[in-house]
Amino acid sequence: MGSNPRRSSKPRARAVPPARRLALEVLRSSLQHHLPLQEALDSAIARHGASLDPRDVGLATESVYGVFRYLGRLNFLLHHRLARPGSIPQGVMRILLLATYELLFLERVPAYATVNWAVDAVKAESPKLAKVANGVLRGLDRMRDEIAERDFYLDAATDRDAGMAAWYGVPQWLFTHVRKAVPELAHTVFQERLSQPPLGLRANPRSVSAGQGGASLDQLISMDGVVAHCASGVAFAAGSGPEASELGEWIREGRVSRQSLASQEALLALKPETWTGPILDCCAGRGGKTLLYMERWDEEIWASDFNARRLSGIPVECARLNLKVPPIFRADARHVPLVSRNETGRHPQTILIDAPCSGLGVMSRRPDLAWRLKPHDLANLRKMQAEILDATAALLSRGSKLLYLTCTIDPLENERTISGFLERNGRFEQLGEFRTANSDVLKERFYAASLRAVR
Template sequence: MVLLSAPAPIGLLPRRLAWDVLQAVAAGAYADVALERVLRERDLKPSDRGLVTELAYGAIRQRRTLDAWLDRLGKVPALKQPPKLRWLLHVGLYQLLLMERIPDSAAVNTAVELAKSSKGLARLAPVVNGVLRAALRAREAGETLQLPNNLPAQLAQAHSLPDWFTQLLIEWRGAEGAAAVASACNRVPDLDLRVNRLRSSPAQVQQDLAAAGISSEPIVDCPDGLRISGHSGDLRDWPGYSEGYWCVQDCSAQSIAPLLDPQPGDRILDACAAPGGKATHVAELVGDQAEIWAVDRSPGRLKRVAANAARLGLASIHALAADAANLLEERPQWRESFQRILIDAPCSGLGTLARHPDARWRVTPESIRGLLPQQQALLDGLVPLLAPAGALVYATCTIHPDENQAQVQALLKRHPMLRLEQESQLWPDQVSGGGWVLFSPASAGLEHGINPGSIGVPGDQRFSQGNCPSRDRALAEAEVPRA
């Protein structure tokens, strides 16, 4: 007699991959990088790619909520569970409690099967089954989690955020404003494209996408932007990608390069350039008729700048692997030689928690304090490279005033020849999606202008005095973006 093993439940692979991402993030990986890796290694159909992304990002985003349910439903508190079991239960609970249109049987059966097939977890398969079925009973009974009475803890649990962050939000915005920002941190971000006007036009790209069944619409106050709705599949297969007609860039990030007001013939420095979204935007704005230096500490990441520039057909960008804070020491001939400088500074990323959900669990008050000297070093190291009457944009993707307004005010005290011309900030809950600070060329009697800018909402990519952490981001023109 031949015994045949039972077939694996349908949908097992996407859930296994999402579980892999959760374990990788718990071990220290960035969620976007871990997700990109598992998607790259498997040839999945679009619906399965979407499911992996939703399960991984959703479970990471809702970690605190899911732990609270584990504490309530299980015999062992979430933080005392074996890590592999905890993350597997998160995948199952997220489907049952926070997703729609997922059959209960699929969520439960796949989780139990994953436990059975995992080394060291097979004996706990009954635990997985018991917790998930208890969750079903709680859901059907209309049970909810009881929130703490303390307002910061209440907001933190309701929106799956750290207590220290919600406490700061209340200090910055008051109770009502803090609740609005906390809610925005869990908004599913849009997918925006930036059209390369040197090769196409927004109308033409929109038409090409429509012919392929991809819906898009122009973005208000974002002249080169298109917003995609209901996207799926690998964007590199979309019309116009290989031809360099467009790249992926949030509408908020698209607002930063224009703050420089770059002109043909300018010498321009992008100090923290990889993966090249803003450097290529600057090149497009000047018709590829400028000398643009894209500097980054990582030679590997600079390869992405070169690849993106080549795909977009841009020849004005020169890549340099160096520490931007020490450029004057390495290249003294660059003193006062750049008409435009963009400092896309390393930051806490508190303005991008919707797009990078793992940041809420990785960033701490201590890590933020550790970033402040780096930001100051970049500002002080690059101001001497600014030509008379030049402009400098300081950008981050954080909403923390210590990284934004405080850095700018301290810079003005250290360098009184600089002048703050205009300052404005919009918050994550503000639909228009941009806060920015502008220092422009100063009036008579001042040597320099400084033009620090920042754009974005946690559903987009850039925020408050501006921009982009210096670590590797999978969201790049040559990468598959995240939902």
């Protein structure tokens, strides 16, 4: 140990550097209070406002996303090194998780710097554990080559699934579920979850400044770093694309919106150019699909969702994007009638269900999902999906379309949900089905099915 060149200098009591302080605050909200990671990050940044240096925000963002990508592996390693992991307070555990991620994955930060701030932070939280933290982190630093190998986890774990789950950084039940549900995809999606997906942008042809300043769809497609595109947007390889300041300006001016290309492709696969209005987007959320539709087509569309807070962002987005605000109303799509009071007497001709789902197709964008999801959620989601399909189908007359979309790869939420619906509802036939095609590039996977009422 004495000859280790990465050894830290003597720890002294110092304030935790701002990027780590911010990251620890976010981890606390997300790990302890179960806030979605991006929401926890956004509110921590908003709380500190202008006092934050953008470089610290960048490092904190990279670190908290990294901790969640590798959470299962980091926990496994810490449990391996700590004599009594159960006795470590949560605050100290969060410091160790962040420092272990930094030590093993952020090559630009010298190991001694990581050990220094982490030991100081532990000292402030629980002085008697400073020595333990120092020993654990130095031990992991010495083991860095060995623990970068998958075999380490397979050898050290109780069984193969536990070892694979630790390697991919996910809960064991989830690894086992996906391995059994989609054996051909399990390793690919868990491997993809460990890296950042491309940046997706949607171009707005209705923006007041459409076509000016380099943000039309054609101009976006011609830019360096584009890895895929579709009729509404583009995907840039992670780390490429427009400069942050330029992108910020395009977004403010309503020329583009952030939206994953895979989700745009899934909507386009449902042939929106053929939809007849009124269209009801009954799980509209913050309006990603409603707005994509309104930017390109003219049929009347209504947006509803169970969650009023999500819907409240749509009028603001319409102002930004130069779109007329559509009828928006809170409604539970499992209960008919779900048309708004203003729309009484009129029935939708097309219903889009962008269904609540497990999100197993978008784990690369939302690495915290794997940790937020619980085994019982899967059955609840399937029940909810079936109930929404049944209730919305009851609103549709002959010739109308029912469109179902998810961001999961689980056949139980996709193909089986649709086949179950068709068995219960002889009035409907399936027109088509879609699964993300270039998923290896986009690192996200969506499913869509279109159905039509034949009676």
